[in-house]
Amino acid sequence: MNVNVFIKEQLLEMSQKLLNDHCNHEIIQTKDHTLFPFLYGKYALMITEPEPENDIHIVFDGFEKFNQYPLIAIGNWKANAYGQALYERYQNSYLIKLIDPQIQLRTLNMLRTNCFIYIDSHHQEDTSASLLEAMYMQLPIIAYASDYNKTLTQNNAMFFKHSNELMEVLYSLHPSKAANYGVLMKQTISSQLEKLHLMH
Template sequence: MKKQRVAIIGTVGLPAKYGGFETLTEHLVSQLSDRYDFTVYCSQKKYDVAERLTEYKGAKLEYINLEANGVQSIFYDTISILKALKNHDVLLILGVAGAWILPWVKWFTSKKIIISIDGIEWKRDKWSFAARLYLWWAEKIAVKYSHVDISDNESIQDYTAIRYKTLSKVIEYGADHTMSITPTAEDCQKYPFLLSDYAVKVCRIEPENNVEMVLEAFKNYGQLRLVMVGNWNNSAYGRELKGKYASVKNIELFDPIYNQREIDLIRGNATIYVHGHSAGGTNPSLVEAMYLGLPIMAFQVSYNKTTTENQALYFTDSSSLQTLLHQSTASTLARVSKAMKTISSLRYTWSLVAEKYSRLFQVSEEKELKTTTQNPFESIDADFLERLELGHLKNTYRFYEKR
């Protein structure tokens, strides 16, 4: 039987060495290449000549000579979509940057469009007003002209249902690629903080991740070390924060760490994981920390509460985070740790995620997958119903009420 041909568009590429969409793509091709003929579009800018493979774990790789992020992502995704139209049945598009072209794809081709809108990207503070306006519009186009849209969190699903009157499909991220690492003597020599209690936070250094809020809380609290890993040198914001807090005695700042064992060593042996994200959906770093069984202190927004099933500890500002650090007992942290591990083991595994995507690939060829959230009777004229003179529609009494 001929394999269904699926193009994966919108990632930096494979092998994964960047972020959540790349990790998702790696696990999809790892688990599903025996069933689907995958092509992954990659940024030539991010891979040296020696790194540019033509095939990876059963998937074909094609390169676009543009950046996959920032303003160039619009052209990067657009070119990827146009190339994919020739030989693929399904376009799995991760992110909305190239959404402007989707109406033409849907009107003039038979290709099936599955799109993940990647949280509510237009709300992120890092974007200029013009970029936010484009992303706001692109999100609308992506939802309207895709055959199915994916939310990675029920709170994102609620948002799209309210704004667009359609019900997206919820597919989270997996986390069971993370590893519990027992530190060696060499590890402890490289990272002396492994020998004591410490908190950890891993994130992109962006305002909506409340980086300064967390740094300020630990600076003022002073009784627990904070280890924070992020791309400090990628922006003026990051460089300013690094200069301001690098000398604080209980704070250690590290540049991005992409080696899986090393990042899991640092995360998995922490006492607490602090998650400051205020935008997005199911964040990969959060579910990975949950799978490692870390007690979570998360910024109080619906996405984080949904991901942790309201069983983590939550803060709203620097002061409330300090209060959590001061008041959380060993038994409280143990309870949260157990809950996080249980939730992640049930919800955030790559085998489950891969099967959900596989099901979408299959049924997308059979039918339109958009489901309206609008009550069909809302569009029926009241006078029309009255003229029908249907007794059961006219009678508003309940069976137990007196006539």
């Protein structure tokens, strides 16, 4: 399917109400700190499908070398051999925190609300709409440089193809720059939704 057609269909399914219902900003509660000690500091977040074609190991490798703050990766790590291999390697890592996708929506939104940066590693169209939701929640985004990701973000995100490129972006990212990218992501998705829903 043509990338533009896929994105248009995905955006049409995403009414403002659906996004509002699904993407709420949540504050950190005491119980969250107990479950997720990394919440005391800066962290990156990734919601992904552990498929070999998504090259998640490139992202993990980049974060290990960067060694500044942890990456919280939500995915079904038991789904296939690739995910299992990543789990085996990183389950005890201080920098890579692997989380099962079966978490409550409130917990997911709390993790999204408070992350410093959102990483999207999908190489193809993302049927889960996680990138679209991250944009709607005003998260600064570093995405794999695929046609889908570039088109959806209208080239307004930060992009990488290799772990070294990812590290360069991470090193360049001071808080005000990250915040500006977040605002840009929200504006980008809001204008796309507005145009499409005005047309229908």
